[in-house]
Amino acid sequence: MGDPGVFDRTSDIEETMAAGARFMTDLSRAMVVLSCAVGDQLGLFAALADGQGRSADDIAKQAGADARYVREWARTLAAAGYLELDRSGEEFRLPPAYAALLADPGSPYYVGGIARLVPPLAAMVERVAGCFHSGEGLTPGDYPPAMYQATWRMSAKWLEAMLLDQWLPLVPGLEEKLTAGAEVAHLACGSGTALALLARRFPASRCTGVDRHELNVERARGEIAEYGVADRVTLTQVTGFADGLSGPYELVMAFDSLHLAADPGDVLRDVARALTETGVFLLLETDCSTDPHENVGDVAAFLYGTSTLYSVPLSRTGPVVAGMLGLPQPVLTRLCADAGLTAPRRIAAPTPFNVLYEIRKAS
Structure with a gap:
């Protein structure tokens, strides 16, 4: 047993109470995020998108949901301050700022889909806890389809908004090469949206996508067919992250995925071999520091938590387990030098989580 006098001092009581209040805040946040996931999935936020006050019955009717469930959901978010409650306590209003974030997928500020990552990750807690004991890893197929469905939705939004026009x-010169006709490869291509967008904009180019997860490849094939570009896009399910990379390519892409590779340095060597002399590797990775003291705060906690439940298990069986915050720019610079590539040039920071790099063959 511990020292019975360990909490006798007033400062200890105050610190413990403050820690308890912080824990209660985080516990509340967890419930709010789960409620946001429900609201996004069922169209409850969309039913409130116009900023008008509505009863639970009205919201339910518009969303095709049960009113009693909707009332409890709405009261949850009213308690959290996401919804405004009228004087009667029966009507709920979504303020414009929250509508932009949660109700309108077309808004440049929309982040509602991120909440839908949380339920499938939470469902993996027991499985990942077992990995803590065994030291083993997991495969993409071990995770619920809902996780990938949420990822497809989020990535499609920012790719549609940013890839081609930003x-x-x-x-310099990349659009001209793609217009004239070039070979393109996408590692961990996910839903195939990036390839579909490129193939539609640049019909003279030919694109190759590889991914380790069958579900992603199936989705990508559907996306490519929907865009009408199946004649110029090849998709392959692979075992290793960069398997099937032949080239030479004018453009290779890896978006928010290199840290999932069993050996990121080996992937970079494959990229260096596959690029043309003028080719470019567009790499989106986590924006983080080599110093863990600087990787703090809400964003870092979200990233580390996601990494614990997803990134580390997927790469645990490899020689390198980078984790979601394991490839900051200095680390990438060293790995690129070893692979015969230039130092990553930071060209954009499209989200609070990521940074986009331009990388080329070293001269």
Whole structure:
């Protein structure tokens, strides 16, 4: 047993009470995020998007949901300050600022889909806890389809908004090469949205996508067919992160995924071999520091938590387990030098989580 006098001092009581209040805040946040996931999935936020006050019955009718469940959901978010409650306590209003974040997928500020990552990650807690004991890893197929569905939705939004009109113009000469016709590869291609967008904009180019997860490849094939570009996009399920990379390519892409590779340095060597002499590697990775004292705060806690439940298990069986915050720019610079690539050039920071790099063959 511990020392019975350990909490006798007033300062200890105050600190413990403050810690308890912080824990209660975080516990509340967890419930709010889960409620946001429900609201996004069922269209409850969309039913409130116009900023008008509505009863639970009205919200339920518009969303095709049960009113009693909707009332409890709405009161949860009213208690958290996300919804405004009228004087009667029966009507709920979504303020414009929250509508931009949660109700309108077309808004440049929309982040509602991120909440839908949390339930499938939470469902993996017991499985990952077992990995803590065994030291083993997991495969992409071990995770619920809902996790990938949420990822597809989020990535499609920022790719549609940024890839063609914001990112490509940052690389001198790249659009001209793609217009004339070039070979393109996407590692961990996910839903295939990036390839579909490129193939549609640049019909003279040919694109290759590889991914380790069958579910992603199936989704990508559907996306490619929907865009009408199946004649110029090849998709392959692979075992290793960069398997199937042949080239030579004018453009290789890896978006928010290199840290999932069993050996990121080995992937970079494969990229260096596959690039043309003028080719470019567009790499989106986590924006973080080599100093863990600087990786603090809400964003870092979210990233570390996601990494614990997803990134580390997926790469645990490899020789390198980078984790989601394991490839900051100085580390990438060293790995690129070892692989025969230039130091990563930071060209954009599209989200609070990420940074986009331009990387080329070293001369």
